[in-house]
Amino acid sequence: MSKAEAIKQKAGRVGGAITQKARAILLWIKHRAGGILVSIVTVVLAFLMGGVVIAATQHGSFGTRIHNTLTAYNQILDGAGLNWFGHFFEHPCLGFIPCHLASTATSGVAQDFAAYNLSQTLLFATTLMLTGVAVAFAFRCGMFNIGVQGQYLVGLIVANWVGVAFAGMSTLPHILLAIGAAILGGALWAGIAGVLKATVGAHEVISTIMLNWIALWIASWLVSIYGPLLDPLTPWVPQTSEVAPSARIPAFWGIPDRSALDYGFFIAIGALIVYWLVMNRTTLGYEVRAVGLNPEAAAYGGINVKKNLIRAMAISGAFAGLAGAVDMLGYMHLTTQIDLPISQVGFLGIAVALLGRNTAVGIFFSALLFGGLLFGTTHGLQGVENPVIAPELAGQLTYVIVGLVVLFVSAPFLIRYVWNLHKKLRLSTDPPESASVTEAGG
Amino acid sequence: MSEHKADDDLVLEMRDIRKEFPGVVANDRVSFDVRRGEVHALLGENGAGKSTLMNILYGLYRPDAGEIWLNGKKVTFSSARDAIQAGIGMVHQHFMLIPVMTVAENVVLGIEPSRRLLLDEAVARRRVTDMAKTFNFAVDPDARVDEISVGQQQRVEIMKALYRNANVLILDEPTAVLTPQEASDLFEILRTLRREGISIIFISHKLNEVLDIADRITVLRRGKTIETVPREGASEKSLARAMVGRDVLLQVERKPAEPGRALLEVKDLHVRDDRGIEKVRGVSFEVHEGEIVGIAGVDGNGQTELIDALAGLQTVEHGKITIDGKNISRATPRQALDAGVGHIPEDRQRRGLVLDFTIAENIALHDYAKAPDAKWGWIFPGRMIARAKRLIDDFDVRGGGPSTPAGGLSGGNQQKLVAAREVDRDPKVLIAAQPTRGLDVGAIEYLHRRLVTERDAGRAILLVSLELDEILSLSDRILVMYEGQIVGEHTGDVSEEQIGLEMLGGREKSAA
Numbered sequence: 001m002s003k004a005e006a007i008k009q010k011a012g013r014v015g016g017a018i019t020q021k022a023r024a025i026l027l028w029i030k031h032r033a034g035g036i037l038v039s040i041v042t043v044v045l046a047f048l049m050g051g052v053v054i055a056a057t058q059h060g061s062f063g064t065r066i067h068n069t070l071t072a073y074n075q076i077l078d079g080a081g082l083n084w085f086g087h088f089f090e091h092p093c094l095g096f097i098p099c100h101l102a103s104t105a106t107s108g109v110a111q112d113f114a115a116y117n118l119s120q121t122l123l124f125a126t127t128l129m130l131t132g133v134a135v136a137f138a139f140r141c142g143m144f145n146i147g148v149q150g151q152y153l154v155g156l157i158v159a160n161w162v163g164v165a166f167a168g169m170s171t172l173p174h175i176l177l178a179i180g181a182a183i184l185g186g187a188l189w190a191g192i193a194g195v196l197k198a199t200v201g202a203h204e205v206i207s208t209i210m211l212n213w214i215a216l217w218i219a220s221w222l223v224s225i226y227g228p229l230l231d232p233l234t235p236w237v238p239q240t241s242e243v244a245p246s247a248r249i250p251a252f253w254g255i256p257d258r259s260a261l262d263y264g265f266f267i268a269i270g271a272l273i274v275y276w277l278v279m280n281r282t283t284l285g286y287e288v289r290a291v292g293l294n295p296e297a298a299a300y301g302g303i304n305v306k307k308n309l310i311r312a313m314a315i316s317g318a319f320a321g322l323a324g325a326v327d328m329l330g331y332m333h334l335t336t337q338i339d340l341p342i343s344q345v346g347f348l349g350i351a352v353a354l355l356g357r358n359t360a361v362g363i364f365f366s367a368l369l370f371g372g373l374l375f376g377t378t379h380g381l382q383g384v385e386n387p388v389i390a391p392e393l394a395g396q397l398t399y400v401i402v403g404l405v406v407l408f409v410s411a412p413f414l415i416r417y418v419w420n421l422h423k424k425l426r427l428s429t430d431p432p433e434s435a436s437v438t439e440a441g442g
Numbered sequence: 443m444s445e446h447k448a449d450d451d452l453v454l455e456m457r458d459i460r461k462e463f464p465g466v467v468a469n470d471r472v473s474f475d476v477r478r479g480e481v482h483a484l485l486g487e488n489g490a491g492k493s494t495l496m497n498i499l500y501g502l503y504r505p506d507a508g509e510i511w512l513n514g515k516k517v518t519f520s521s522a523r524d525a526i527q528a529g530i531g532m533v534h535q536h537f538m539l540i541p542v543m544t545v546a547e548n549v550v551l552g553i554e555p556s557r558r559l560l561l562d563e564a565v566a567r568r569r570v571t572d573m574a575k576t577f578n579f580a581v582d583p584d585a586r587v588d589e590i591s592v593g594q595q596q597r598v599e600i601m602k603a604l605y606r607n608a609n610v611l612i613l614d615e616p617t618a619v620l621t622p623q624e625a626s627d628l629f630e631i632l633r634t635l636r637r638e639g640i641s642i643i644f645i646s647h648k649l650n651e652v653l654d655i656a657d658r659i660t661v662l663r664r665g666k667t668i669e670t671v672p673r674e675g676a677s678e679k680s681l682a683r684a685m686v687g688r689d690v691l692l693q694v695e696r697k698p699a700e701p702g703r704a705l706l707e708v709k710d711l712h713v714r715d716d717r718g719i720e721k722v723r724g725v726s727f728e729v730h731e732g733e734i735v736g737i738a739g740v741d742g743n744g745q746t747e748l749i750d751a752l753a754g755l756q757t758v759e760h761g762k763i764t765i766d767g768k769n770i771s772r773a774t775p776r777q778a779l780d781a782g783v784g785h786i787p788e789d790r791q792r793r794g795l796v797l798d799f800t801i802a803e804n805i806a807l808h809d810y811a812k813a814p815d816a817k818w819g820w821i822f823p824g825r826m827i828a829r830a831k832r833l834i835d836d837f838d839v840r841g842g843g844p845s846t847p848a849g850g851l852s853g854g855n856q857q858k859l860v861a862a863r864e865v866d867r868d869p870k871v872l873i874a875a876q877p878t879r880g881l882d883v884g885a886i887e888y889l890h891r892r893l894v895t896e897r898d899a900g901r902a903i904l905l906v907s908l909e910l911d912e913i914l915s916l917s918d919r920i921l922v923m924y925e926g927q928i929v930g931e932h933t934g935d936v937s938e939e940q941i942g943l944e945m946l947g948g949r950e951k952s953a954a
Contacts, residue, residue, distance in 0.1 A: 301807035
């Protein structure tokens with residue numbers, strides 16, 4: 001071989017190594033950064049389209065509509081309590097369009113309002129972090145747990161019962177007992193769907209939806225005027241007794257009787273950390289992920305797939321039950337019959353998990369986002385002067401945005417198409433040699 | 443151009459074709475031509491650019507640069523439809539036939555002769571029968587496609603192309619799914635087609651069959667044309683060298699086996715598949731330490747179920763499996779692994795690997811819960827990574843480090859990864875199912891050598907392959923499986939024809 005040939009060959013080898021490296025990097029981006037990017041684009045798109053909805057409900061010139069839309073979003077952010085941090089979002093028009101906001105003064109009263117709003121946003125986020133983790137855990141094992149709502153209700157009721165019936169215990173054991181029982185209740189309720197899937201192959205989507213209704217109607221009966229959980233002091237009102245003070249999770253921010261933010265917030269953050277550790281640092285998480293990504297390979301690897309399906313479903317339900325307990329012991333303390341079917345936190349958990357890409361950090365941020373949106377468009381907006389859209393209507397905006405997020409996330413192709421990501425990343429997923437020859441012949 | 447005059451027979455010419463995918467030049471100024479009535483083989487490893495080139499010709503990809511000339515006219519195809527209209531036909535590796543329809547219906551599908559909007563079955567039948575006769579296809583036009591053999595299905599695909607007046611026929615790895623007899627039948631048909639003036643592009647990475655059928659051979663390597671040579675004067679050695687870029691040991695060098703005690707014993711095994719059909723019907727054999735036993739057979743004759751039963755992945759209906767004296771007939775996959783079964787599964791992407799897992803996580807697929815990877819249910823990623831690093835070096839896995847997702851590796855490197863994991867567990871019995879399927883010559887050479895090394899290290903190796911060459915070159919003993927039973931056992935020299943015959947149950951000597 002001549003020297004020139006040898007050099008050429010060497011160059012070829014180096015070139016090959018570089019392209020392989022490039023492929024690996026592209027794949028990494030797709031695995032990590034790509035997901036975050038998709039989530040961010042999803043949110044931006046959803047808010048843009050939500051903005052179109054707001055603009056459509058306004059009157060006046062194009063400029064006025066834009067102005068009103070931005071004002072509405074600004075008011076929602078204020079409603080979510082973000083102005084507590086200062087007035088970053090004071091000028092929604094960002095100087096492009098002259099606008100005259102009714103200035104939210106930085107007086108003490110306004111600051112109190114902001115603090116209250118923010119604490120409520122965090123309270124909502126607390127629940128959503130937990131229901132989000134619940135959905136995510138099942139997702140990671142390849143299952144879609146739509147039953148988080150029902151498991152949440154089980155947790156709510158069980159926590160209330162333990163909180164009421166075991167009055168007289170000392171504080172910490174009582175709280176732990178109530179939380180433990182609610183976790184167990186949620187786990188058992190979800191476990192039914194897991195067992196049905198593993199044994200007779202009943203699809204978890206169907207069975208968990210059914211279980212939601214069963215949970216709702218049982219809970220509804222329990223708190224009805226004929227039910228065993230009825231508050232004996234007011235037997236004509238269909239609601240439960242208040243949990244004993246010993247079982248209440250203490251609050252740390254706000255006025256205790258006005259649903260102040262309680263330590264449940266840190267329980268939720270703790271749950272996210274546990275979730276991350278379990279997924280990434282334990283054999284249990286390894287099994288869950290293996291089954292979720294490729295059940296056949298998992299079985300081949302020696303993993304008991306059926307056991308994992310049941311277990312993952314139960315753990316998912318445990319997080320949902322914990323969410324119910326934290327809500328009940330943290331700020332609700334009792335529930336009424338009419339409140340039960342109104343709650344949507346389990347379903348919102350699906351959006352939270354989807355947007356958060358089933359990662360702990362992602363769930364944290366998307367729970368904050370949805371928590372803020374949920375409160376900012378409803379109660380939070382009531383404190384805002386001259387809202388562009390009435391709170392009764394704005395609440396629907398949350399569900400419009402949630403719906404769009406679910407749509408976009410479950411159809412990532414749409415987002416990738418927008419970014420034209422698929423072209424750049426196509427190579428990493430299907431190299432040219434194995435490219436889909438088979439598709440075109442028919 | 444003067445050379446044009448000299449080569450009147452040129453039907454197709456692809457000039458300086460270039461196609462780039464992000465990060466990879468799949469075709470780099472590839473030139474290629476086909477004469478009327480010749481079989482032109484396109485030879486190259488996986489990833490050499492054969493399929494890309496053919497997809498360009500068939501209108502599926504557009505070239506970044508270069509020209510295609512067909513019958514002296516420059517053409518551009520923007521879809522497969524254009525290519526078909528220009529007289530190019532392609533038979534893909536995976537057939538695109540409708541199983542519940544008859545041969546004739548499949549052939550005419552899409553351009554059916556019709557009478558008052560209804561399929562004119564009589565005309566369709568007659569045309570297909572005529573064609574079958576002309577080219578000696580030996581296929582019944584009225585048979586349902588799901589009732590005929592794979593070889594016959596392939597002929598239906600060829601008929602489909604011919605029915606659309608193809609005069610250039612592309613065959614993509616046509617023998618991959620065939621038995622030796624079926625392959626030689628196919629070659630007969632190709633010779634007939636050649637006599638009728640049809641040009642055939644024969645894509646392959648098998649040297650012997652290229653030398654058997656091709657008139658000229660073009661070798662591609664890393665997206666470039668290396669050479670175009672006439673068959674005369676070409677040898678397996680020279681072609682392999684052109685394909686890989688270095689000398690390749692085609693024959694595995696191995697000492698005679700020194701079998702020791704029996705490590706795997708199978709007695710009267712019966713296994714049903716997932717649909718409840720009995721696929722293994724009374725199989726008994728032994729594999730000794732330091733011995734490679736090959737199981738030959740056409741796909742679907744119970745090999746898959748046999749392997750799954752050995753690995754604990756399929757319930758044993760009846761019979762007994764022992765590993766070094768330990769009964770594992772009722773074992774779970776975990777128990778089979780612990781008893782000393784190593785298993786390179788036939789489908790590495792679907793079963794052998796979790797493609798979204800990193801290399802390190804895949805290495806740990808069996809032992810993630812054991813020390814040193816884990817203790818008390820707690821995983822130590824650092825230790826997994828350390829092990830992965832060692833195995834990546836030992837087994838020469840290229841294309842990524844411990845934290846690269848396994849899906850990012852090429853097929854050959856994925857297979858090395860699986861092999862590394864299985865061998866590193868120090869199994870008593872190593873089941874290698876189709877260990878080199880879809881791999882290129884270099885990777886095949888490596889894996890074959892490795893299997894022999896592991897044999898010499900005292901493992902009992904059960905090799906199951908649809909590639910008869912592989913079975914013949916590696917096995918110390920050969921078992922032939924047909925319809926769930928062992929129908930032949932050979933030690934020492936045995937001809938390919940003899941085994942091929944047994945693979946078909948001795949029933950079909952050679953189709954007309």
